[in-house]
Amino acid sequence: MNKITKKFPGVHALKSVDFELIAGEVHALLGENGAGKSTLMKVLGGIHQLNEGKIRINGIETEINNVKDAQKNGISIIHQEIVLVPYLSIAENIYLGREPLLKSGFIDFDTMLENSKRFLDDFDLNIDPQTPIGKLTVAQQQMIEIIKAVSFDSKIIIMDEPTSSLTDKEVDFLFKTIRNLKAKGVGMVYISHRMNELFKITDRITVMRDGEYIGTVVTKETSNDHLISMMVGRELTSFYNRTYIEKSEQSVLKVVNLKRKGVLEDINFELKKGEILGFSGLMGAGRSELMKCLFGIDIFHEGTVFINGQKIMIKNPNDAINNGLAYVPENRKEQGLFLGKPVDYNITIKILDKFMKFFRVDHHYEDEQVHNYINELSIKTPNASQKVGNLSGGNQQKVLISRWLATKPKILILDEPTRGVDVGAKAEIYSIMNRLILEGVSIIMISSELPEIINLSDRVAVMSNGRISKILNKDEISQEKIMYYATGGS
Ligand SMILES: Nc1ncnc2c1ncn2[C@@H]1O[C@H](COP(=O)(O)OP(=O)(O)OP(=O)(O)O)[C@@H](O)[C@H]1O
Ligand SMILES: [Mg+2]
Structure with missing residues (x-):
């Protein structure tokens, strides 16, 4: 790709980029x-059309005007946001738009199912290809995206954050697949914010910043620090910004014997004022399920919840919000953002009553709040009326966090707060968390990234199989201990 330029209204997304x-x-x-990674790859995949520049495939100048053109040239994309059709089956999704036909002209479902079954077997996935996509977990859906791309016999496969919702085991599996494809001569573009993955699986790394090409390095010859300085254009000094204050013994949230049938059992824990309580565990351990119960999204069958020593009833999210809780969910597309609505709407939706003055929306106060958050979290957007769906993945996450910060919660529950977020923004989110606890807010943080849990938490609750298997105090927190209790040790 030579000197690729792409402009959206108000955004110069790619400025003469080479790849x-x-x-x-x-x-x-x-x-x-927001650096332009997905956009560059969408140009290659025929989803966006370039304004200027040239694409050569095997040395031959090629025009890619749509997805079909890209497929004809052996290019396929595994998207950052899942784009499968939820009510269609696995097989139908894999073959969408290229269904094999019988002589009669009807779709050859048998062949589709047979081949899909083979693909699933190849990937060690024991699922019926007739299952609707909507019934699968996010991780499984992501695996189907990968299978779909591989099944095209592509020569170029683009993976845009393929691991953001996979477990370690699934990541290992994906890496095995990548190595196989590599041996077959397939070229792969790998986009990820997880630096350790880049060192494991990539040969070269191209860095972009603000829509510009910064440089390409050989993975073996570079370092984490060097890459970060290329990315952000400066050295990041303090990453895990955490001030430890005199520990308060005041209990703001206490959960006693909580149970949700078949999902959660014997849940007992306490959250102290001004602390960060980390929740660790393998995928499926019940962490998000627990938070959904506390926030009134799901019901629980037994147990009592106390806030500031008072027994409270949480029947729905409004009860939770009124009791000072806020919950930033893990899946921003399904449980959070209105992608077709502007940034300001998405930030202020939960607090509109605060802006109501004499039954009119106080637009001045609203604007001020929105701009505060855009600045504070460095949300990259041309203006507050941009549709959230047009922002980059990480910036969408920041909009979601802003919405809940705007409710001025006393207890903030963050579920995978830095998923898909770049290093600079991670550091910003960490320092916001730090500031909040200094202001007396208490935080529950679910995270699958152990360094994040270890470096930020005052205590860590480890979950396994729907139970809290251990609560580790600050001086007990270690990677080994967390893994031990997460895998069922007790
Ligand atoms: N369809 C669109 N309309 C308008 N602006 C867009 C559109 N798609 C992307 N942009 C803008 O182009 C810029 C680059 O976005 P892009 O999605 O390529 O970033 P990215 O590097 O993939 O970021 P992330 O790591 O968050 O996924 C951003 O400023 C984004 O808001
Ligand atoms: Mg992206």
Whole structure:
């Protein structure tokens, strides 16, 4: 790709960017949220049309005007946000738009099912290909995206944050697949904010910043620090910003014997004022389920919840909000953002009553709040009326966090707060968390990233199989202990 330029209304997303992919290589694209990584790859995949520049495939100048053109040239994309059709089956999704036909002209469902079954077997997935996509977990859906791309016999496969919702086991599996494809001469573009993955699986890394090409390095010859300085254009000094204050013994939230049939059992814990209580565990351990119960999204069958020593009833999210709780969910697309609505709407939706003055919306106060959050979290958007769906993935996450910060919660529950968020924004989110606890807010943080849990938490609750298997105090927290209790040790 040569001197690729792409403009959206109000956004110069790509400024004369160069990118080269060699057969059989895994080439990472790295850059902060909004740097232009997905856009560059959408140009290659025929989803966006370039304004200027040239694309050469095997040395031959090629025009890619739509997705079909891209597929004809052996290019397929595994998208950052899942784009499968929920009510269609696995097989139908894999073959969408290229269904094999019988002589009679009807769709050959048998062949579709047979082949899909084979693909699923190849990937060690024991699922019926007739299952509707909507019934699968996010991780499984992501695996189907990967299968779909691989099934095209592509020569170029683009993976845009393929691991953001996979477990370690699934990641290992994906890496095995990548190595197989590599041996077959497939070139792969790998986009991820997880630096350790880049060192494991990529051959070269191209860094972008603000829509510009910064440089390409050989993975073996570079370092974490060097990449970060290329990405953000400066050294990041303090990453895990955490001030430890005199520990308060005041209990703000206490959960006694909570049970949700078949999901959660014997849940007992306490959250103290001004602390960060980390929740660790393997995928499916019940962490998000627990938070959904506390926030009134799901019901629980037994147990009592106390806030500031008072027994409270939480029947729905409004009860939770009125009791000072806020919950930033893990899946921003399904449980959070209105992608078709502007940034300001998405930030203020939960607090509109605060803006109501004499039954009119106080637009001045609203604007001020929105701009505060845009600045504070460095949300990259041309203005507050941009549709959230047009923001980059990481910036969407920041909008969601702003919405809940705007409710001025006493207890903030963050579920995977930095998923898909770049290093700079991670540091910003950490320092906001730190500031909040200094202001007396108490935080529950679910995270699958152990360094994040270890470096930020005052205490860590480890869950396994729907139970809290251990609560570790500050001086007991270690990677080994967390893994031990997460995998069923007690
Ligand atoms: N359809 C669109 N309309 C308008 N602006 C867009 C559109 N798609 C992307 N942008 C803007 O282009 C810029 C680059 O976005 P892009 O999604 O390529 O970033 P990214 O590097 O993939 O970031 P992330 O790591 O957060 O996924 C951003 O400023 C984004 O808001
Ligand atoms: Mg992206």
